[in-house]
Amino acid sequence: MSLFGGKKESYKDKKSLVIYFSRADENYSVGYITKGNTEVIAEYIRDITGADLFKIEGVEGYSADYNTCIGAPVYWGIMPQEMITQLEKLDFTGKTVRVFTTHEGSGLGSIPSQVKKVCKGANVLEDSIAIRGGSVNSAKGKIENWV
Numbered sequence: 001m002s003l004f005g006g007k008k009e010s011y012k013d014k015k016s017l018v019i020y021f022s023r024a025d026e027n028y029s030v031g032y033i034t035k036g037n038t039e040v041i042a043e044y045i046r047d048i049t050g051a052d053l054f055k056i057e058g059v060e061g062y063s064a065d066y067n068t069c070i071g072a073p074v075y076w077g078i079m080p081q082e083m084i085t086q087l088e089k090l091d092f093t094g095k096t097v098r099v100f101t102t103h104e105g106s107g108l109g110s111i112p113s114q115v116k117k118v119c120k121g122a123n124v125l126e127d128s129i130a131i132r133g134g135s136v137n138s139a140k141g142k143i144e145n146w147v
């Protein structure tokens with residue numbers, strides 16, 4: 001899940017930043033991966049818009065094994081705790097935020113409303129997009145249309 005600011009028309013004048021969390025290793029639908037699904041989407045947005053990337057990393061990281069990882073009571077329909085901890089520290093006053101998620105069935109979950117609560121001062125747009133994690137490699141067109 002991640003965020004970035006700015007609209008297509010204004011990319012040339014405004015600086016955009018993709019803030020995201022993404023986990024490699026064993027994945028729900030695509031086996032072991034060296035790059036997380038959300039990172040694939042974040043890089044599409046960078047390639048299309050020239051935005052900078054800001055990857056949030058946990059202090060301890062998750063287990064490579066999916067079942068062990070699922071033992072952590074985070075993610076389920078909401079943002080990983082790493083995202084929340086980082087976003088709460090930032091001041092979004094005057095910033096426009098657009099939300100995208102990768103998922104395996106929950107879609108956006110409650111992430112857009114969570115972002116509104118956590119990102120202090122942000123103008124969160126209502127056009128969030130959800131991409132299925134197992135199909136990120138064919139999702140560049142969708143992202144191009146969205147941004």
Ligand SMILES: Cc1cc2nc3c(=O)[nH]c(=O)nc-3n(C[C@H](O)[C@H](O)[C@H](O)COP(=O)(O)O)c2cc1C
Nearest residue numbers: 022023036037038075076077102103104105106133
């Ligand atoms: C601990 C954990 C919990 C998850 N919970 C959900 C969930 O509630 N709903 C859902 O649609 N997908 C869930 N997923 C699947 C991920 O959202 C999906 O694989 C996503 O693309 C992972 O992004 P990443 O590879 O960038 O980390 C979960 C994955 C993990 C590891």
